[in-house]
Amino acid sequence: MADPMKIRASAKDGITEVKVLMSHEMETGQRKDSSGNLVPAHFITELSAEHNGKQVLAAQFGTAVSKNPYLAFKFKGGAKGDKLAVSWVDNKGDKRTDEVQIN
Amino acid sequence: MRHRLIALALITLAPLPALAQSKPAGDIASQAEQIFRGSFRDDNPAYWMKRLDQDETMRLCSQFKDNPPARVRHKIEKAEMASIRYPVDGKLIGDWKEGEKLAAVGTGGHIGFIQPDPPGRVRGGNCYACHQLAKKEVAYGTIGPSLQHFGKLRGNTEQIIKYTYDKIYNSNAFTACTNMPRFGLHNWLTPEQITHIVAFLVDPESPVNKD
Amino acid sequence: MNMQRREALKAGGGLGLFGLLAAAGLITPGQARAEWNKSAFDAKSIEDTLKALGATGAENSTDIQITAPDIAENGAVVPVGVVSALAGVEAIAILIEKNPNPLAASFMLPAGTEASVQTRVKMGQTSDVLAVVKVGGKFIMTKKEIKVTLGGCGG
């Protein structure tokens, strides 16, 4: 099972800033292992962020996003205590959802 | 009687740390040598373990923390100077383009179980790790002096060419216990490869001098 | 997350992210859109990528800024951000010209989300990085060169 994300969401002056760290290999499919075999691509393909159930960002990743992906974005609105959920799914169907309260 | 027993017990207990502290420095060196040698796996191939052996220069540099007294320094420099060998054809200046490649390569010669270099990987001079050379390469180190415009500043006389070759072949012939490896002595670079790096440094067409 | 959502997430196996999220009640079905854009991510040139994104002919604009260092100490992790002061930005894509597949990531911004995203990308070598932005149904772009250097022992 995928490891938890680390999500920070903070509201200030009517804007909520969200910073997300995901735990993922992000294999390109071009790396060779020690025996010289290509390691199959394994990477997050889609991500979605919801504020109190309303989508505030949708993203699509390719293999060029770095290992343990980082993502930061901002949206209008959001108050302390509101729920912010981030979900991702990868090309093998692994997935993860984590939720935090905005502070 | 009871008091004397306690006193005796104290004496036998107390001296242990005191003894350990009073051991002379030379003893630390031999103990350290022992734990260092004992820190490697038994199944390391013999040629790997040979890399832990020290020649006289390495031993002296370690002992004097790279700052030997004048007498030792002269002795090292003289012995190292005598080690220098030249290409069979006697030509000390090669192809600067080959030298440029060698100057940038930092791989080769890594051993061990974790991340060894694959067999046949080019062993470079890794000059940029320590020196500034061509202007266009901004990722240069500063452990050694800048060599930008090396030939432009010094010319490319026979004397300069020989000095440059000798210095790369055996840096310790000029400065005992310098940070620079003895590339030729260790066969890290072949005499021919050294001539290419000499060209990279002194050839007026090389980016070291032209840019 | 409550128990129901957890169960829904577990059950959502073959639905894809958005079907899954819809099933979990995390997003409403109306938001479930845009499959992963395979043809854009598989494209091997800037031109083909723009075509797959529907952004052919995107014009250069000074209304977009790429926030990134001029030099990256390691190509495996290069911080890249895209910011625009324009209102109504709908989508942002980050492309790396000299990567085997230029498209690194794309973002869809619902109304209310600011045109300001930051992520980290892999760069095989020194290259132009492009930010392509969709605003008012039109595509505009800007670019910045990021140098990838060697940092340490070189081995």
Added chain:
Amino acid sequence: MSARLRAALAVVGLGLASMAMAQGSTMDEIARYREMLADGNPAELLELKGESLWKTPRGPKNASLEQCDMGLGPGKLDGAYAQLPRYFADTRKVMDVESRLVHCMVSLQGFKYEDVTRQWFSRPGQESEIEALVTYIGGKSNGMKIDVPARHPEEARMAKMGEYIFYRRSGPQDFSCAICHGQDDKRIRLQELGNLTTRAGAGVAMSTWPSYRVSQGAVWTMQRRLIDCMRQARWPEPKYLSDSVIALQVYLQKTASGTVMQTPGIKR
């Protein structure tokens, strides 16, 4: 001074200034690169994981590590990393964070030594529990001063042996640790090198490990850092947890003592 000489000096001065500026902007951009990475250190993911590994009952004895004594008493982690390595009476050995952690995993949880140390560092797709645990333990010393006075005779002896190894040259490049880490203000390529013989230099180095290395996509522990330095010196690799690696750490931590820990770090 003649006008000509003054003019010549001015030209040299200008040349030097513009060179310094060009190099300055390179280093400024590198600083900017690092700054952009610092906010969002993937090591924080490992800290979370390490905390769960520390607190979860595991192993043949189904015990957590919460009774592990890292030097300040069972279960006391705050500041423990900053005061290691130290002499432990129960094992009669000077131990660093990692050797002590492995000792606890063996003695408290009942794991076999070979099993817990097999994956002492991660590879892509193969995670390391030790990396996660050390990141968590290190974080518990964040903001605290490194304090390794090495007063116990065994600690003092290890510090001296560490110093000996630091200056010991060998191998096909004539390297020792001191070659790269014995002077102030030097760089290898664009990487600044700490002068590990001074408190300032050793402080910068020792206070920021464990550290996430972006080039490796992994957190490196101090064992990993030192063993890899030896690989770069083109020596064979010392064994994990071997005395010479611990001795080097005692020497370096002693030199760095007084510096405030800022861990986990993020590096090239």
